[in-house]
Amino acid sequence: MNKFIKICSVVLTSVVLLSIQSAHSQRIKDLADVQGVRSNQLIGYGLVVGLPGTGEQSPFTEQSFKTMLSNFGISMPANLKPKIKNVAAVAVHADLPAFAKPGQKIDITISSMGSAQSLRGGTLLQTILMGIDGNAYAVAQGSLVVSGLGAEGLDGSKIVINTPTVGRIANGATVEREVKSPFMSGDHITLNLRNSDFTTAKRMSDTINDFIAGTARAVDATSIKVTAPRDAADRVSFLSMIENLEFEPDSPAAKVIVNSRTGTIVIGADVRLLAAAITHGGITVTINEQQEVSQPDAFADGETEVTDNSIIDVNKDDSRMFVFNPGVSLDTLVRAINEVGAGPGDVMAILEALEQAGALRGELIII
Structure with missing residues (x-):
């Protein structure tokens, strides 16, 4: 029953943790558009x-x-x-x-x-x-x-x-009429990232150059200019190969998105907290991050591993204080708030207070 209550608490707070896999390759066609090819x-x-x-x-x-x-x-x-x-x-x-x-x-x-x-x-x-x-x-x-x-x-x-x-x-x-496209004009085609990022633009340029040396150049955080054949059939074939190349884009900037109308909160995986203490409600939450060594049995197959263990201590008393160590992720803080059944409004108030205090390492965006 307690497990069911905890799950319901997570759902009712409308807090969504955005998990980003860092080691995941994507095709160029899924990240960028060809300049001039538009509706x-x-x-x-x-x-x-x-x-x-x-x-x-x-x-x-x-x-x-x-x-x-x-x-x-x-x-x-x-x-x-x-x-x-x-x-x-x-x-x-x-x-x-x-x-x-x-x-x-x-x-x-x-x-x-x-x-x-x-x-x-x-x-x-x-x-x-x-x-x-x-x-x-x-x-x-x-x-x-x-x-x-x-x-x-x-x-x-x-x-x-x-x-x-x-x-x-x-x-x-x-x-009844065709719109002229600049796709065939000039000696270059330009790929525009849907989400601007200098690191991703550099990695895309390097991936194209690894395929055909000296053809791509990152112009800015959005555009990558690629030398392309002038013949129509060759240019189409060239772009077909380019757009299916895979590379690993950089992880996005740390952001916390708060929808004040629906109470939805999306937290980026790279968001971190500095040392701080928050007075809110009638609860005390202490969060400690510890590392434990896990060893297999003497005669069992396996390897010794170091695992992370988050210890959350919740006391409902008059101290009314959240206490956590520097470097703790917002995932841990959100789980702590869910333990006491706090609502979306409480989470928003805590995030705003953390941002004002300079303890939130990430951009807080309220929509």
Whole structure:
């Protein structure tokens, strides 16, 4: 029962210890991106029709409806205001992947811009998707898939499940224009680390040079410039080999991430504490780190090993003091706090106090 209580205490405090394996090789493609090989955002404005009375009746929807009719040679009197509740004005957006070619399909998301109650059952009419440069790159059209649901009673009561005013169309847009990529320009390609680190950039550069001598150079903590063939086929083959090379990235900087809204705390493995004493609550926690020699039996196979032993002594008295030796990891401190069932708020207060006192060897980030 005591073991079960301890496990529950760890879960309820919402403290997550981030364990990092130092000796773990990773591929270059999992750590870096090729400069210039990126997606582009597209956006458009259109109309969804065929709604079962869940559309909207607004001035810009009426104007869009009249404009659409005029494109088909149908003109409406200026003083005539159509009553349309099966039409909704929507914004359509999508991501155009790198190297997408004309004729390929991409997914799109449709969101209501006005007071439409639901887009369920609607059909998006032909909508031009434009890039930031004002050029049209894709054309979207099709029937929406809406996961949300809404219902309203005569007395005004209503229920909404998920978001019925947002839908998606898989392969709902056709690419009409290719975005030029700088991948084939120049004599170099640049690899950008997703997480900047000088040591990792140097190790990546050395790994590439070990594969092909003199081809890579770390420009800064993010970029590694690599000499590449100018022929398209050779450059693709070259990059295919480079991105699958494995090396050991450096461990990240010691950080403690605190989410003040959810009470979640993520502690990096390299975070350490200096000698300090904390007054908090009505408990005394003493932490000692000892090393013990473990020897096998006289006639048993095995080797003598030195093991670490953390001794945690918890006393609920009036001294109200946390005492621990310098160099103790936050893992040990968190386990000590869990022993007495402290909540996430207590852990946050202790971490902030340690950081202010200069006893926390790591960056404290509160989000």
